[in-house]
Amino acid sequence: MKFLLHHYIEQSVRRFPDKTAVQSGLSGITYHGLWEKSCRLANHLAVLGFKPRNPVGIYLPKSVEAVMCQIAVLAAGGMYIPLDSHYSPLTRIKDIIKLSRMDYLLTQSEKWNALVSSLSDGESGMIKDMKVILVDDLLSDDNGEKHNIERQGDRIDLQNELFRYNHNLPGRLIHEQTVTDDDIAYILYTSGSTGVPKGVMLSHRNAITFVEWALSYFRPTEEDVFSSVAPLHFDLSVFDIFVCLVSGACLQLLPSSLSSNPRAIAGWIREKHITYFYSVPSLWITLLNYAEINQNDLPALTHVLFAGEVFPPRQLKRLMKLIPHADYFNLYGPTETNVCTCYHVNDEHDITDIPVPIGYACSNTEVIVLKDNNSPASVNEEGELLVKGSIVFKGYYKNPEQTKSVFKESPFPYHHGALFYKTGDIVRIIAPGLYQYVCRKDLMVKCSGFRIELQEIEQALMKHSMIQEAVVVPMCDNEGESVVSLSAFITTRTGEPVSVVEVKQFLAKLLPRYMIPEAIIIFKELPKNANGKADRQQLAVQVNKSS
Numbered sequence: 001m002k003f004l005l006h007h008y009i010e011q012s013v014r015r016f017p018d019k020t021a022v023q024s025g026l027s028g029i030t031y032h033g034l035w036e037k038s039c040r041l042a043n044h045l046a047v048l049g050f051k052p053r054n055p056v057g058i059y060l061p062k063s064v065e066a067v068m069c070q071i072a073v074l075a076a077g078g079m080y081i082p083l084d085s086h087y088s089p090l091t092r093i094k095d096i097i098k099l100s101r102m103d104y105l106l107t108q109s110e111k112w113n114a115l116v117s118s119l120s121d122g123e124s125g126m127i128k129d130m131k132v133i134l135v136d137d138l139l140s141d142d143n144g145e146k147h148n149i150e151r152q153g154d155r156i157d158l159q160n161e162l163f164r165y166n167h168n169l170p171g172r173l174i175h176e177q178t179v180t181d182d183d184i185a186y187i188l189y190t191s192g193s194t195g196v197p198k199g200v201m202l203s204h205r206n207a208i209t210f211v212e213w214a215l216s217y218f219r220p221t222e223e224d225v226f227s228s229v230a231p232l233h234f235d236l237s238v239f240d241i242f243v244c245l246v247s248g249a250c251l252q253l254l255p256s257s258l259s260s261n262p263r264a265i266a267g268w269i270r271e272k273h274i275t276y277f278y279s280v281p282s283l284w285i286t287l288l289n290y291a292e293i294n295q296n297d298l299p300a301l302t303h304v305l306f307a308g309e310v311f312p313p314r315q316l317k318r319l320m321k322l323i324p325h326a327d328y329f330n331l332y333g334p335t336e337t338n339v340c341t342c343y344h345v346n347d348e349h350d351i352t353d354i355p356v357p358i359g360y361a362c363s364n365t366e367v368i369v370l371k372d373n374n375s376p377a378s379v380n381e382e383g384e385l386l387v388k389g390s391i392v393f394k395g396y397y398k399n400p401e402q403t404k405s406v407f408k409e410s411p412f413p414y415h416h417g418a419l420f421y422k423t424g425d426i427v428r429i430i431a432p433g434l435y436q437y438v439c440r441k442d443l444m445v446k447c448s449g450f451r452i453e454l455q456e457i458e459q460a461l462m463k464h465s466m467i468q469e470a471v472v473v474p475m476c477d478n479e480g481e482s483v484v485s486l487s488a489f490i491t492t493r494t495g496e497p498v499s500v501v502e503v504k505q506f507l508a509k510l511l512p513r514y515m516i517p518e519a520i521i522i523f524k525e526l527p528k529n530a531n532g533k534a535d536r537q538q539l540a541v542q543v544n545k546s547s
Contacts, residue, residue: 002181004204006074008246016248022064024253041072048131052077052179055100059083059107065135069106079184082233087512090118096189105132181205187397190335191452195459199397200335209390210338213362214243222248226276229254235335266291273300280449281311293322307331308449310355310482320348332358336393340365357436365389374411385427386420445474447483450514460510468493473540488517489539
């Protein structure tokens with residue numbers, strides 16, 4: 001059996017047992033404590049009948065407990081599914097539970113009670129056979145009372161007695177011995193163009209390829225302090241958690257109470273002596289505009305990594321002038337590859353009016369650029385970026401048709417029919433092996449780093465009884481580089497106006513907050529193109545002119 005993702009963390013436990021591994025506010029845990037309690041929870045899953053290669057939902061706020069749960073599921077030989085507890089409505093959480101057909105859920109009392117209360121009569125069967133573990137007390141050292149969970153007329157008893165008993169079982173489970181690095185480690189659900197979230201399956205080998213590249217490229221040490229800013233269902237969190245813990249560093253979780261306060265975030269970076277800060281560019285832009293960062297502020301910060309969207313050149317240069325002692329890196333890659341190219345921004349004077357490149361291919365990764373005629377693009381030409389290698393995902397969970405649609409056989413004989421993942425991103429080759437992002441090929445956009453399929457929002461709008469047509473377009477910043485918000489254009493079935501507030505409230509029951517359009521504009525008739533379809537280009541020009 002090859003090494004699995006959590007085995008790397010086990011090595012850190014042996015090297016740094018008493019060092020703080022994860023910290024969230026005043027709550028923290030050592031490497032030994034993290035591993036010991038994760039194994040206790042893994043054993044508890046096994047006692048409840050959990051079998052390897054099955055999914056386990058994790059429905060928790062970002063916390064030390066949530067990180068424990070991820071490691072526990074891996075140690076039990078399973079694959080974890082982080083559910084968004086911050087942005088997404090319960091409707092979406094229930095959709096993912098149904099789509100994944102998970103039989104096990106790790107959550108807390110408050111989240112579970114809200115979920116159960118939201119179930120309709122037709123949805124009650126969804127959780128009938130689900131085994132739910134409340135981690136409110138089970139991960140503490142308290143020998144507290146028995147937990148009872150009311151569910152569909154029967155009662156699940158999760159006892160600390162049972163939990164304490166299994167504490168003495170071996171740290172590595174018998175079941176886990178059958179798991180290989182080709183098995184799935186976690187599934188990240190993202191926006192889907194069909195209106196249904198799609199689960200991106202990442203194997204242990206996929207994650208290890210990324211982690212080993214990051215360790216070799218950035219060379220973090222046990223003296224570093226990593227920030228964890230991204231939500232746990234977001235692919236940036238894989239770097240935060242696993243690159244940090246494998247290197248023996250300390251992971252600082254940004255408290256949710258600070259997440260909307262730029263000055264507090266800047267103060268937190270300073271106070272916690274953060275050395276690695278990985279986020280979407282829009283967060284840095286907010287800090288630049290509202291946090292009053294001073295010249296040479298944040299002295300401990302050595303690595304600024306950004307991904308998920310274009311960093312406007314003017315703002316990036318401004319940041320580099322304020323914090324000149326840090327190294328800056330543009331990481332690129334869809335969730336399906338995590339990161340497949342990277343570019344080190346050497347100096348602020350190298351930044352022009354054009355966004356910095358997305359860089360060169362990572363190790364164990366091959367990228368090609370194909371033009372529309374399936375021929376390779378040359379230097380200064382554009383085409384779609386395709387990726388191959390052990391970093392590329394296994395497919396979409398329980399969706400073989402969609403999986404097949406995103407892979408393409410290489411047209412080059414020397415690849416011997418190898419399949420490449422089609423990113424849907426158009427890039428320009430600006431030098432041999434160096435790539436510049438141009439635009440999307442389809443209707444997927446990145447807003448504040450979140451991947452959003454515009455069709456999913458449109459289909460949600462069309463579920464409203466009064467809406468006849470719906471088109472969603474992105475609104476860009478002043479440089480025209482980054483999507484800052486979304487606008488929806490709608491027509492009504494009767495021609496009568498509909499309350500914009502009511503439409504937003506309707507969407508809030510179906511979509512995460514970051515997918516709800518900022519503006520909703522009502523038309524009597526949407527402009528059409530030559531094919532008789534809604535003219536997205538004309539609407540996009542209109543909304544960006546008005547901004």
